[in-house]
Amino acid sequence: MKADIALVDDHALLRSGLASLLKDFGYTILFEADNGARMQEKLKANPLPKVILMDINMPVMDGIESTLWLKQHYPQVKVLALSMLDEEGTIIAMIRNGAKGYILKDCDPEELDTAITAVLEKDFYHSELISRKLIQGLSNGWDEKQGQGTRKWPFSEKEMEFINHFCTELSYKEIAAKLKISPRTVEDHSATIQQKMEVKTRIGLVLFAVKNGLVKL
Structure with missing residues (x-):
């Protein structure tokens, strides 16, 4: 048998289909929950899963909040986000809160199996949403044993302020309104920072910042 899995999604029919598919792939389903609060209850009553497949939009306690809670209380449990949402802000929030990968619900079954295997064996799944090239670029200067960057990144105090704002769910327009700038x-600040980080997207900026300890989670 492969790894023990848990499913957290508020759609019962989808959970049932996922459970059946994962069993066919050789995984064991330890439990299912329809929101983060129920997940907490199930974690107390069952062995810990290796991976939790986490939906985003759920009542009571959504996937973003649930992923952060898991990171704080059960950091050994890996979260793979499985959602219909492909918005930049949602992906950023999930990765920042500790998700080890992010895939869409309309993916092929084989990709789901591949994603779970990658999360288990490599600690992260590089999907089209979060490209392998991007993640590899983030590893420069990162010392996993020390848990902090070994390079001194050339960011000014002002740029660090912007980096912290970029690592939120706020849009550029909302950040501008908050800072009373255009x-x-x-x-322009985002482009300059991305150039220094040698990444090409805001998601890349966030992953770089998280990976290199530039933001407090």
Whole structure:
């Protein structure tokens, strides 16, 4: 048998289909829950799963909040986000809160199996949403034993402030309104920081910041 899995999703029919599929792949389903609060109850009553497949939009306690709770209380349990949402802000929030990968619900069954295996064996799944090239670029200067960057990144105090804002769910327009500056100024700062990080997207910026300890989670 493969690893022990748990499913957290508020759609019972989808959970049932996922459970059947994963069993066919050789996984053991330890439990299912329809929101994060129920997940907490199930964790107390069952052995710990190796991986939890986590939906985002759920009542009571959503996937973003649930993933952060798991990171704080059960860091050994890996979260793979499985959602219909492909918005940048949602992906950023899940990765920042500790998700080890993010895939869409309309993916092929084989990709789901591949993603779970990658999370178990490599600690992260590089999907089209979070490209392998991007993640590999983040590893420069990262000392996993020390848990912090070994390089001193050339970011000013102002740029560090922007990095912290970029690592939130706020859009550039919302960041601009909060700082009382123009959206164009925010975009310019983002472009400059991305160039220094040698990444090409905001998601890349966030992953770089998280991986290198530039933001407090």
